[in-house]
Amino acid sequence: MTAQILDGKATAAAIKSDLTVRVAALKEKGVTPGLGTILVGDDPGSHKYVAGKHRDCAEVGIASIQRELPATATQDEIEAVVRELNEDPACTGYIVQLPLPRGIDENRVLELMDPDKDADGLHPMNLGRLVLNEPAPLPCTPNGVLTLLRRHGVEIKGAEVVVVGRGVTIGRPMPLLLTRRSENATVTQCHTGTRDLSAHLRRADIIVAAAGSAHLVRPEDVKPGAAVLDVGVSRNAEGKIVGDVHPGVAEVAGWISPNPGGVGPMTRAQLLVNVVEAAERSVD
Numbered sequence: 001m002t003a004q005i006l007d008g009k010a011t012a013a014a015i016k017s018d019l020t021v022r023v024a025a026l027k028e029k030g031v032t033p034g035l036g037t038i039l040v041g042d043d044p045g046s047h048k049y050v051a052g053k054h055r056d057c058a059e060v061g062i063a064s065i066q067r068e069l070p071a072t073a074t075q076d077e078i079e080a081v082v083r084e085l086n087e088d089p090a091c092t093g094y095i096v097q098l099p100l101p102r103g104i105d106e107n108r109v110l111e112l113m114d115p116d117k118d119a120d121g122l123h124p125m126n127l128g129r130l131v132l133n134e135p136a137p138l139p140c141t142p143n144g145v146l147t148l149l150r151r152h153g154v155e156i157k158g159a160e161v162v163v164v165g166r167g168v169t170i171g172r173p174m175p176l177l178l179t180r181r182s183e184n185a186t187v188t189q190c191h192t193g194t195r196d197l198s199a200h201l202r203r204a205d206i207i208v209a210a211a212g213s214a215h216l217v218r219p220e221d222v223k224p225g226a227a228v229l230d231v232g233v234s235r236n237a238e239g240k241i242v243g244d245v246h247p248g249v250a251e252v253a254g255w256i257s258p259n260p261g262g263v264g265p266m267t268r269a270q271l272l273v274n275v276v277e278a279a280e281r282s283v284d
């Protein structure tokens, strides 16, 4: 068996094409959506991700508001920029690129954001709304995973899903989206404290590998025909992306998302969706 490819690039392109039309309609009403980004420090990956987000904005007609601070920025200096974007009428929604430098209290920064401008869906208020089944902007990567599965006809209802990882951007919120009544999946959350990870993986109809551990998921860990989402990113000595999923899994799985080219582009596309939806709510 060779897995069907969950093509994030093509799916993201279709989403951006639809958003271009929606942004033009907003501009007809005098509203230009604006995405703000706060980037602290000099991590090359973060700089690459934020640059990609703003390229996407230019592609669909969303305005960009970019704030960069040095790795030496203090908690107060970062929070001052958060307060600035909270008040900026040109900023429809914004993100604080994670991770922040060591020593900065990330949770305090996220809690200071205006929840209505939380384009990442990671504000405690919005994660709480998710728990309470209240409308809220959805975390971009988990929502990108769902969109990829749906667009490729992977059955989620009643599926046994194993999520590997418990990070704030993927692992922690992913089960919240999958166990909503609209998805009705059964989720097992695995992490570094899990005994016999392979036993859990072999039961899964869907695997979301978001640990950031190179080739953690091997061919022998995957039930034939399962859908495997390779989300976690490590980099080898040459700086090349190595995913959480061993390439040999493609011979066993029914569907697989490439990495790069799978969930990453979906993360960026869902961010744009959150910004456009916030702007559309402002004119309703």
Ligand SMILES: Nc1nc2c(c(=O)[nH]1)N[C@@H](CN(C=O)c1ccc(C(=O)N[C@@H](CCC(=O)O)C(=O)O)cc1)CN2
Residues within 6 Å of the ligand: 048, 049, 050, 052, 095, 096, 097, 098, 099, 120, 140, 141, 169, 241, 259, 260, 261, 262, 263, 264, 265, 267, 268
């Ligand atoms: N505030 C946030 N910080 C971080 C998030 C997030 O959702 N919000 N997620 C990750 C990084 N991330 C978003 O910022 C992200 C990861 C990957 C990609 C992407 O397009 N990847 C490409 C490859 C890019 C490359 O060549 O390195 C792909 O997979 O094809 C976009 C965004 C942590 N921080």
